[in-house]
Amino acid sequence: MACLGVISTGPDVLSVSDRDRILQAMAECCAEHGYRATTVNAILERAGVERESFEALFTDKEDCALAALNKILSETVARISMLDLRTESEMEKQVREIQAILQLLAARASFARLGCVEARQLGSARMRESYEAAARVLALMIERAGSGTPWGASGVTARAALGGAEALARRELAIGGAGNLPKLLPDFVYGVLVPFVGQQEALRQAKLAARVAEEE
Amino acid sequence: MADEHPFLTGSDRDRVLLAVAELCAEQGYGELRMEAIAARAGVTAGRLDELFGDKEEATRAAIEAILMAVITLSGRLYSPDRSEPESYLLGIEGILELMAANPAFAYVSYVTARQMAPPRLREGLETGAQLLAAMLERMWEYSSEAGRPSSAARAALGGAEAVVRREIARGRTVDLPRLAPDFIYAAAVPFLGQEEALRLARASRDRLAESGTPE
Amino acid sequence: METDQRNALFLAMLDELAQRGYEEASVERVRQAAGVSTGEFEAEFNDKDDCLFAAYDWITDVVVEKASAGCDSGEPWPDRVRLGLERLLEEVAAQPRLAEVLTRAFPGIRPSAYERYVALLGRFVPFMHEGRDYSEVEEELPREVELLAVGAAEAIIFGEVDAGRAERLPRMMPEILFSVLVPFMGPDRAADAMRSAAAAT
Numbered sequence: 001m002a003c004l005g006v007i008s009t010g011p012d013v014l015s016v017s018d019r020d021r022i023l024q025a026m027a028e029c030c031a032e033h034g035y036r037a038t039t040v041n042a043i044l045e046r047a048g049v050e051r052e053s054f055e056a057l058f059t060d061k062e063d064c065a066l067a068a069l070n071k072i073l074s075e076t077v078a079r080i081s082m083l084d085l086r087t088e089s090e091m092e093k094q095v096r097e098i099q100a101i102l103q104l105l106a107a108r109a110s111f112a113r114l115g116c117v118e119a120r121q122l123g124s125a126r127m128r129e130s131y132e133a134a135a136r137v138l139a140l141m142i143e144r145a146g147s148g149t150p151w152g153a154s155g156v157t158a159r160a161a162l163g164g165a166e167a168l169a170r171r172e173l174a175i176g177g178a179g180n181l182p183k184l185l186p187d188f189v190y191g192v193l194v195p196f197v198g199q200q201e202a203l204r205q206a207k208l209a210a211r212v213a214e215e216e
Numbered sequence: 217m218a219d220e221h222p223f224l225t226g227s228d229r230d231r232v233l234l235a236v237a238e239l240c241a242e243q244g245y246g247e248l249r250m251e252a253i254a255a256r257a258g259v260t261a262g263r264l265d266e267l268f269g270d271k272e273e274a275t276r277a278a279i280e281a282i283l284m285a286v287i288t289l290s291g292r293l294y295s296p297d298r299s300e301p302e303s304y305l306l307g308i309e310g311i312l313e314l315m316a317a318n319p320a321f322a323y324v325s326y327v328t329a330r331q332m333a334p335p336r337l338r339e340g341l342e343t344g345a346q347l348l349a350a351m352l353e354r355m356w357e358y359s360s361e362a363g364r365p366s367s368a369a370r371a372a373l374g375g376a377e378a379v380v381r382r383e384i385a386r387g388r389t390v391d392l393p394r395l396a397p398d399f400i401y402a403a404a405v406p407f408l409g410q411e412e413a414l415r416l417a418r419a420s421r422d423r424l425a426e427s428g429t430p431e
Numbered sequence: 432m433e434t435d436q437r438n439a440l441f442l443a444m445l446d447e448l449a450q451r452g453y454e455e456a457s458v459e460r461v462r463q464a465a466g467v468s469t470g471e472f473e474a475e476f477n478d479k480d481d482c483l484f485a486a487y488d489w490i491t492d493v494v495v496e497k498a499s500a501g502c503d504s505g506e507p508w509p510d511r512v513r514l515g516l517e518r519l520l521e522e523v524a525a526q527p528r529l530a531e532v533l534t535r536a537f538p539g540i541r542p543s544a545y546e547r548y549v550a551l552l553g554r555f556v557p558f559m560h561e562g563r564d565y566s567e568v569e570e571e572l573p574r575e576v577e578l579l580a581v582g583a584a585e586a587i588i589f590g591e592v593d594a595g596r597a598e599r600l601p602r603m604m605p606e607i608l609f610s611v612l613v614p615f616m617g618p619d620r621a622a623d624a625m626r627s628a629a630a631a632t
Contacts, residue, residue: 070350121545136339137283190573194613203572
């Protein structure tokens with residue numbers, strides 16, 4: 001992938017990695033202690049950066065949390081968008097998209113927790129809005145995929161199907177990590193598809209997904 | 217109809233969404249009536265009721281339809297063969313073209329949802345703004361510019377939104393694509409610097425010239 | 432402390448949390464509202480946190496009890512789910528502030544409080560197990576179907592409570608019922624259940 005711009009690595013220049021390190025530290029501190037109890041000092045210590053570096057980039061803790069949420073939201077959208085799905089059927093595309101999201105969440109466990117847990121119920125109002133935007137986007141994608149199927153799609157049905165997936169993701173994140181998420185691909189696939197394609201087809205896709213999950 | 221409105225099909229639901237958007241643009245959300253929507257869409261009152269309980273739900277769906285179109289568009293533009301910043305900036309062009317091709321929807325999304333309608337309708341617009349800002353922030357990964365404030369993305373988008381709203385309100389939706397080079401410059405400069413931003417804006421200008429759109 | 436008095440104390444504590452937030456919540460005010468003396472309070476609770484957490488445990492018991500009342504009534508499982516859901520939504524709509532405490536004000540205090548919320552949702556999972564008997568297909572359903580069903584309802588209920596629209600929930604019951612039943616029964620039969628539920632209201 002061609003990159004625009006040059007990444008400078010001189011010691012007196014604030015490199016890109018400082019921002020990334022701060023966001024990673026933010027996500028980890030929140031995952032461990034909760035957003036409320038997380039302080040900028042704790043973030044600085046975890047990231048190994050000076051306060052000036054933080055303040056050059058973010059006005060406060062909330063600003064930093066919002067940037068971290070934007071990072072996981074945009075990375076999710078980008079990952080899904082960049083899947084090469086030209087030859088797949090609609091349903092296979094959906095399964096691949098779900099798989100991509102689970103893999104991303106597993107790879108970014110702290111960010112996953114920040115997005116699914118902290119932002120929803122343990123953070124500020126603006127963090128909540130960020131969570132809601134993400135949920136709305138995903139629900140819309142489910143709704144759209146469901147609209148061509150026998151039972152059609154409704155806003156409530158799509159949001160509820162996403163809710164089921166969220167509950168499962170939250171449980172995994174709570175019991176110690178997102179690592180297991182990709183193995184639960186069949187359950188996620190079933191839950192998202194069954195309202196729209198019926199039990200038989202949803203189970204068939206879940207079984208195929210189980211094989212896919214094993215291969216990776 | 218499919219050409220003019222590529223993200224809509226001939227289904228009942230999509231005809232209703234188009235009717236809602238057109239009527240909103242013509243009369244405003246306040247004057248919207250279910251009977252008028254049904255008539256414009258060419259469906260029975262009963263069918264309309266099946267699809268949407270009230271005008272707020274119908275308008276909400278219209279806003280979400282364009283939001284979904286924007287998401288789908290970004291999906292098509294992001295490619296492993298192209299750098300992310302380029303994909304994003306092409307997305308800006310794509311969104312402006314989408315608005316130009318669907319002026320009634322552009323009106324509903326930008327003008328109605330902000331001013332004249334219940335708070336619930338703003339949610340769709342806020343989601344769109346949030347998504348665009350989040351994707352723009354990905355430019356950080358490609359940036360050599362040090363210490364830019366995190367609000368740079370939101371500010372760039374806010375500026376663009378204000379211009380878009382003004383043009384839509386003045387009925388100049390068809391001219392929106394011409395603003396692409398300026399928007400691209402504004403979006404790119406905080407992250408990629410002036411030189412790169414100017415190069416990208418020039419490329420956009422060239423694409424406009426190729427497509428026969430005068431500036 | 433008498434049970435009634437303790438319950439009044441718990442309700443006052445939760446109300447105080449709703450009104451003032453965690454930091455500003457005052458044990459003094461709560462004690463006075465419930466007519467509980469300092470001695471009586473300190474005999475049972477160490478501090479604000481102790482009382483708050485006990486209050487949450489108590490109210491969640493009440494919620495689960497109300498939603499599951501009549502669970503051994505012998506009616507078919509889908510009907511029992513409908514009744515339980517109906518009751519739950521009515522309670523939420525009737526007491527939106529309490530619902531807000533249950534879903535946001537308390538869980539938001541800190542991660543250990545949040546875990547109680549997750550545990551509350553988990554308590555509905557066993558009620559879903561019987562749904563497997565209603566499957567249209569021979570094959571065994573995926574393992575996590577119960578949690579998917581509970582999460583489906585939770586997302587809608589949480590969303591409306593959070594948006595200050597709890598009063599809409601009873602009207603949404605048929606649609607929510609569909610999403611709860613559909614992983615077990617498939618869309619056709621879940622839609623039937625939804626339609627009869629809509630017709631009955």
